[in-house]
Amino acid sequence: MATQTHDQLLQTIQNALAACGYTGELSGGNLQTRTPLTGEDLFAIQGTTKEQATEMITAADEAYKSWREVPAPRRGNVVKRWGELLTEHKHDLGILVQVEAGKSISEAEGEVQEMIDICDFALGQSRMLYGKTMPSERPGHRLMETWHPIGVVGVISAFNFPVAVYSWNTANALVCGDTVVWKPSEMCALSALGAHALLARAIEECGEDQNISHLILGDRNVGEVLLDDPRVALVSATGSTRMGREVAPRVASRFGCYLLELGGNNAGIVTPSADLDLALRGIVFAAAGTAGQRCTTMRRLIVHESIADELVD
Template sequence: MTTQTHDQLLSTIQDALKACGYTGSLEGGNLQTRTPLTGEDLFKIQGTTKEQATEMIAAADEAFKSWRDVPAPRRGNVIKRWGELLTEHKHDLGILVQVEAGKSISEAEGEVQEMIDICDFALGQSRMLYGKTMPSERPGHRLMETWHPIGVVGVISAFNFPVAVYSWNTANALVCGDTVVWKPSEMCALSALGAHALLARAIDDCGEDQNISHLILGDRTVGEVLLDDPRVELVSATGSTRMGREVAPRVASRFGRYLLELGGNNAAIVSPTADLDLALRGIVFAAAGTAGQRCTTMRRLIVHESIADKLVDQIVAAYKTLTIGDPRDESVLVGPLVNQGAFDGMQKSLEAAKEQGGEVLVGGNRVIVDDTEKSFYVEPAVVRMPEQSEIVHNETFAPILYVLTYSDFDEAIALHNAVPQGLSSAIFTQDNSEAELFLSASGSDCGIANVNIGTSGAEIGGAFGGEKETGGGRESGSDAWKTYMRRATNTINYSGELPLAQGVKFL
């Protein structure tokens, strides 16, 4: 286990922030930062007031008026430079992510790599903001569409991916000509300072206006400023379904746009033809990795009854080998839950599962690390359920894997789609017909559907998001850039005549 003292940890954080370019104070503020690694408090930094947040929105709105006219490839240069700085300081920012999100350094640096990857993607996109030309029914006319920036984009991100999701939105929004105001989770303010400082350096290096990017720090009350200010044209919010139910109507009430990435009660179907060794590795990582605190974590396993006992025994055996502890020790695979609330929620769900006929096969117990009661480490749990009971329909943001069985494929699909969430899904099968059906309109109802790979680990090249109570938003790759723009349909008449559409006669 790591032998780093608390003072050494504070020094490590200061060095990482300095390397990223942050020069502000880490003392005397009103926002307490802490680490789930030890449960200890870190620095008290200065939060943002509602008045300051409103001023930042005003500054971003004013900057938009000139930024929208900057040629898109030049806007792309800012993102290119950001990607270069992220590459240079991947380890520095990774340390900050590890400290606040409790990830292994491999996962923390992997999150920063996602930022680098989306910068590469958005840089290319800055030269490909394409519109279409359509045939006109009128002679001497051209019909086309153009895409334009929308304005200020508000980004609200969650603790579990403190910087990656921010970059998905910001890289696309900036190349599209929008400006960004970011409200990260108050649990990850230090990594936010590092990520924002690197972007500020990129903007400065490219000679652009610093007001195209702003960071507001604080609890939900300061974030609510983004929901209600009419100058914020789009609110991209990542969090719980409960949060989405509050965000959507407030933004819609002022006719603003919203992009929601909410709950994900993700499942995998395991067919009798599956490669069980492949399935085992995919399941264990997706269910236990990041201590079950990914939006794409596998929470339900739907296994054919003919192989269920064998596969479940293998999963239980694999769980017993998982190393749990402070992820600064590179031998550790499962780090901490973010706080006591997450631990209490897990215990409540396990009790409910048992009351509803479930059997806890392994895990669920608290693990005390470094003789401290301040942090919350836990054994990932596997629960065999007799049927799709109420608790299985609810997402618990902790490492609980519910196991259900099925007898025919239609039943498996029905079990899979029975929950209200619809983010990520997977099937393990060597039967091509089953794989194709799972990916068809009659199969998985999720925004992400995988074959022979787990529910976690999405690449930035594809659009990320889900259906139903997941919110319907799409961000990151593919054509997600269109979310940050408005479409205009244009008709150009070069005929010298004035024929009306549909053959209408007027004068």
């Protein structure tokens, strides 16, 4: 990737997006995409306005009314087909992730594999949405537990895993009968276009309503629409602890639900009995994998004083 000229890189991106099924414009917009691989600007694509975001929520809310009535195994077919398309275009989407997140191609394709795996999981869940039956104190009666979809789910994802986190939320939400409006990091808009296009293809091929899935592109200002709209029943947000502190009270103030996946401050503990070579390999990967940009990145070491100097060296 690094040996390509700028024009070759742009062509590689265009080819990858086309393979995923994206047919929109890649120029003349107000959202500038860049690559951390070289620091170069890529395409200026069209972002989403707040008005357009509200329209998407309206469409998703309307689609939800019929999508929730679709049998769960049939909903699972959409996710199954999405997983098949992701498998077919694993390298194409991996290229987009590599360009925008700066990952090695093996790490980028590994992230797409996580999408494929969650589709397999959610497909199984589509036939496992069980409820309990319980005895009642009234003669001749039993109580039945039934799970219902919640509504429109807003997904806000971060740049470090630009497509995997989106799929974790979306595959399960769709199977449960919810519709999805996704606001990815503005730093990874091209990856989002590719991932969303593949889901749109799956929805179309399965003969379902395209409005069960929407994509919002832009900065935090447009993403805030998801926080404040009462029709968004659940906001699932991944990012910094600071972001979570802003999202949680804002959604809670309208009695919405939120699901937060935030940054960690994980520590490794190394005892005198540890295999230091093994510990060192684990520490380096845990601290430096994905350039340290993981929710589970190791940030601290707690080492016994008898081995501290040796381990540090």
